Structure formats: C-alpha cells, structure tokens
Amino acid sequence: MFLAMALPNLVLIGTFTYWPLINNIYYSTLDWTLGSASATVVGLQNYVTFFTSEDASKVLGTTAIFTLVTVGGSMVLGLLVALALNSKVRGTTFARSAVFAPYVLSGVGVGLVWLFIFDPGYGVLAWILRGFGQQSPQWINDPQLSLVMVIIVYVWKNLGYCAVVYLAGLQSLPRDVMEAAALDGANTARRFFNISVPLLSPTTFFLLITTMLSSLQAFDLIRIMTPLGNGTSTLIYEAYLQAFGAYNRAGYSAAISVILFAILLIITVLQLRFVERKVHYS
C-alpha cells in the first residue's frame, strides 16, 4: 500500500532529479564540448583542473561571501522586521504584505528594476548622488561592487521570507514564560536575548538550512544583473557559464555542479548533526 501511494512521486523524483544527478556525475568525467556529438572520458581530470586553477579560489570565495552575507543579512534583518511587525501598532497587516511581497516577485523583474536603480549613468541612485555633488560608484562594471549590489538585492528580496517565518515563531512563543520573566524584573533586551532567541532556535535552525540551500543555488538575480559573472560568479553561476555561456565546457561544468552538490550535502549533514543539538524545541 505504501509503495502504491509513494510510487508516482518516487518515479517523478527518480526521473527528474536522481537520474539527471547520476547522469551529471557521469558527464563530469568527460571532456565534452556542449553541442559536440562526441566526448572523451578523462576520469577525474575536470575536478583536478578546477581545484588547481586560479578560478577555484575566486569562485569558492565568492560563493562563501555571497552565501554568508545573504544568509546572515536575510536572517538578522528578517528577525528585526519580524519584531517590528509583532508589535501592536496600526498598519502591521499592510506592512506584513509589503515586506513579504518581494519574496514572491520574479527574480528577473526584480533584477531589471534594481539595475535601473543602480545604473551609474541614469539610475535613480546616481540621480540622488548627483544631487549631493557625488558621482555614482560603478556598481555594474566594478566586480567588487557588482557582488555588493547583487547581495543587497538578494537580501532585500529574501528578508521578507525570514521575517514572516520569524513572525510566526515569535507569535507562538509561550506568553507565560515572558510574563514570568517580566515579573522577575528582566528588561526587554534581556527577555529577547535570554528567552526569545533560545526559544526561536527551531525557527532559526529551519531558516538556516533553507536560506543557505537557497543562497547556494541563487541564479536569477546574478544572471540578470551581472551576465558576465565578473566578481559574482558563484559555484552555480560558474557551472552555468562554463556549459551554457561562451565556454561550452559541459564536462567541466558538470564537475563544478557535482562539487556544489557535495558542498550542499556536507553543509546539510553538518547542520543536522551539530547545529540541531543547540536547538530548544520547547
């Protein structure tokens, strides 16, 4: 009975997720130019090429910076926004919708609008800076600023998700504990850091896993805002550029995808094994 119920999903996941995954691992052992009908088996050479190239440190470094800053930024800002939304003031229903809206918007649309804002020539930001007699930074052409730009937009787009999840967590905190702490003389900051934060740890743990997986797989904003990937080439974008960009190195790209897969797997397992021990479920 269980098998009969699970079979359709297993077939779908097997066909569209695990079969491509296995195929991809096989492709990572080939020297294959995308579009070519033939390829050569090279074993682990693509992995060796990646890890011995200068690009590896750049790509891994960019991935680490992008992931850590976007995960940290989305979660910290999301928590602050959730605290604001949790207060009993007028307009919180509208504010909740406004904060969550960017999360459900198309990444392509968001990227295009923010490109207009950041454009150093005729962007909104450049216009404001000119009002103060300042030139706009080269957000789009300067690789370092490009990464900052993409991170800002990514955090803006995703903090609403963290805010809504944190808000749900805050609203489910036991009132009696908070009231008891207040009666015992704990001030707001102490109640927040010593009671709310530990009790929110299941929410934090859930967000840590989901936002980290999401950040490591972020693609649309990077593709739209920095098509060249200059300074913004994370592992997943580098895999895209190598296969479907100008280089057409499909085997090498597959190897980068496998490396990304391994990193995601390791992070998830580590989080499940070690971080979860710090989680208070009640």
Place this chain on the structure above:
Amino acid sequence: MRSNLDRRHFLGLAGLGAGAAALAACGGPSTAGTADAVDTATIDFSGVKPAASIDFWTNHPGKSQDVEKAIIEKFHAKYPDIKVNLVTAGANYEEIAQKFQTSQAAKTGLPGLVVLSDVWWFRYFSNGSIIPIDGLVKQLDIKIDDFQKSLVDDYKYDNKQWALPYGRSTPLFYYNKDHFKAAGLPDRAPATWQEFADWAPKLKATSGAQYAYIYPALAGYAGWTLQNNLWGWGGSWSKDWDITCDSPQSVAALQWAQDSIYKDGWAGVSSKEAADDFAAGITSSTISSTGSLLGVLKAAKFNVGVGFLPGGPEAPSGVCPTGGAGLGIPSGISKEEQLAAATFLKFMTEPDNTAAFSAATGYMPTRLSADMSAVLAATPQIKTAMDQLAATKVQDNARVFLPGADQEMAKAAAKILTQQGDVQATMTDLKKTLEGIYNKDVKPKLKA
C-alpha cells in the same frame, strides 16, 4: 522527529539535484571516438524535395523583427509550399547560441536556419553543428560573387563556405553634433584618438554631459570595440594564433584608455548599452555598432553625427573590425529541411531584401547590387557605415575563434577601466588565460 528530518533531508537532496537537471537533460555525447566534422562529400541534394516547414531562429539583430516578418511574408508569397516560422530564439547572439548548442546536445528541436555571430560560427563548425553550403549555393544558383567579398570570406574555412552574411556591422563613431558645435569643434569624427584627446576637455567643459566619450559596456563586446584602440597603437589581441595582448603596443593602447578615465577624467564606461547612453545625452560621443544606428536616430533628441573609427599613433586608418551575424544551416536536420532552409537563405539575402533589412536596422547591405538609393535618401548616415567597409580588417583570431575569449577580454577590460588595475599585469594574466583556451579547446581541432 526522526521522520521529519528524513523527509527534510530527502527533499533537500531533491533540491540539490535540480541544478544538475538542466545539463543532464541534454542528450549525452558518444565516447566511442566519432569525429565531429561533417562529411561534406556525402551531402547531395539532387532529387530532394524541400520540407514544407522550417523554423528560423533569430535574435532580431538591430530590432529587426518587423522587417524579418515582412521578408518572410514575401517569401511565402513566392514559395507557398515552404512555411517559415519566425522564432525569437534569444535576446542576443549569446542566448541564441545557448539555445542552439543545447538543442544540439538534446538532438532535437533544431531550426532550419539560424543566426550565428562572428564569434560562434567557428565553434559550430568545429562541433560539426552546421553544414558547408557550397553544394546548395551551386544547386540554388546563389550569386555568391555579388556578396561583399570581405563579409562572405569571413565564413570560409577549409576551402568551404559555412554561412552567408546577414546582419553585418562595423563599429561607428557616434557624436552629438550640438555638443561639438557648442565646443567650437568641426562637424566630423576625430581622425585619431590623439585629436579627440585635444577636443575632449572642450566638450566636457561646454556640453553639460557627464562624459566627452563613453567606452562601450564591458559585458557587451569589449573585445570587439577595443580592437580599434589596439590596432591604432599597433597592438592586437593576437597575431594569427600567437596571443599578443601583452605586447608593449597593446599595453600602451589600454593604458591610454585607462588614462582617459582616471588621469584626464573625460571618459567613462557604459554600464549597459553605450548607444542608449549616447542617445540619452549622457555622453558627447561613443562607439557602437552600425546596427544601433536607426535606434539612436529615433531616440536621440539632438543632431546625431557618425564617422569612421579614429586611428591611433601607429595606424591612423584601417582600424575598424567587421562584426555582426550570418546565417547557417544545422547539420542535425533532414536534407529536405536543409534544402528548404537554403531556399529561404537565398531569398533572405537577395539584394532587395538586404536593402530592406539595412533600411530598417542600419546594418550594412551584404549584396553589391543592392539598390540603396532610397535607403540612403532617408538615412544618409548609413553611407558612412558602407564607406567604412573598405577600411575594415578581419578581427584577431583570439577574439573570434577562442571560446570564452570575449568574456575574458571583457573581464580584463573591467579591471583596467573600472578598477584602475595595472595594465601590464592584467594583460599578462589575460595572455595566459587565452593561451590556455587555445591549447585546450582550439588547437586540437584545427586542420593541419
């Protein structure tokens, strides 16, 4: 608790695998050592009946969707048995190439005719993705001698013709006539960059624009437009297959470009599209494709002048590269489809149609016998692009034949022009990268 973690873990893994799906969904290659090269001796179209329907994949270069539609309607009237489906296969040459390469890998959904840019056709050839069209040229009596020789020769390799020119362009020097007049400058493009360096401070002082000159967007085709600067200073990206981007001449050219931004302060770098920046009045001048001409003329609220690309201290003229796109026929479709595609290719490149395409976009007419009198009466600036063709040079091998070279050149240019990176060190690094691409991806595929 345990069951929750398992489910999450399982779904997590499902998510992780999704990234690989795009590549793995493509059909796999053979590892049995089969050659990519198309066996041209076996292509014989005698007795073949054209297919009833083909797709034409285009990115509508120069906003040409309407004129492409009009030409296809004319084709349907003349050849009612062949239906051509106009397919928007990308927003630029890279996106169309991505779709074409992916279809090649998937071995399905290929078009009859595809737009292929100057940097992509050779890769299609080396992958065996397109057929040589010599047999079709002969069978359909395509007047190859009536094409602009330099443009048609761009698609020759191994004594075969692999495509025909379509939306072919050169960079043009665009200038704001009103700004030039206000600065007391002559109504023409500068003859050399040194002359423009004398003009630029006057322009900056009087025009009110942010820049006297804006370098084209680096994420676009920096390798193409900077070719002009390199040649002007006696440098190049490469000479034949020797990478020469770190030569003293090449470094001097890019040092001058960097100085125009950081030391002299009259130049900037476009973030998106230099032609749009120019039309918006942000800069007094720029370099952009002839394919942008009609768009600029339509959008600009000032008098637009165009001229030949300026020369440099070592080469005052003959410093303009050709560029743009041609049309090719895939190898992975039936002979019937290839014949139908060639019939449409012949029609698409006929003198009347190339003139109509040129009138709508600003791209150069590819046929010598194209009657351009009406077009030039309406848009005399196109004449400059046509005249400049005589002063063009074929681009350096490194830019057009090395996969990804254009992107690497753009990254190097970004380092020099937006981060004030050391020019010599950047070019030395670029040389190393380009040589690596050549040795790995190109050298093994070259004919002896």
